[in-house]
């Protein structure tokens with residue numbers, strides 16, 4: 452699963468520490484995040500940066516890092532007295548559902564590819580294709596929309612290639 456930073460609202464800095472954080476966070480606007488592990492790493496590096504800024508400015512009000520799992524939102528704020536907190540930035544992340552890609556070879560129906568499902572044969576991580584010489588298939592593209600056994604014409608056109616061995620129940624189960 453890939454992710455995308457679709458919104459990054461940065462508010463005018465209240466002090467030097469806020470300015471430092473704003474200058475750091477701006478680089479993450481509209482970025483594509485390759486997988487869950489990378490999203491975790493991004494969250495950790497933002498949290499680490501906030502901790503670093505806080506310890507460099509011990510006399511200023513500490514910046515608070517927050518991650519809201521259900522909203523998929525990272526934010527940083529400063530608690531201002533008893534009132535509501537002042538936000539420094541709000542970053543909204545969403546899951547990338549599919550990739551739209553123009554393709555001469557495929558029909559229009561295949562132009563939207565769902566990540567993690569081969570757009571040609573429909574195989575997935577848990578339902579791969581099989582060829583005796585090449586074993587099970589692997590992803591042929593970074594987005595995980597086409598498998599090796601469909602992308603390579605030699606394997607794809609070989610009649611002994613079996614696609615989606617679990618759901619289509621090839622000779623392994625017969």
Ligand SMILES: [Zn+2]
Nearest residue numbers: 569572598601
């Ligand atoms: Zn395939």
Ligand SMILES: [Zn+2]
Nearest residue numbers: 574580588598
């Ligand atoms: Zn496959």
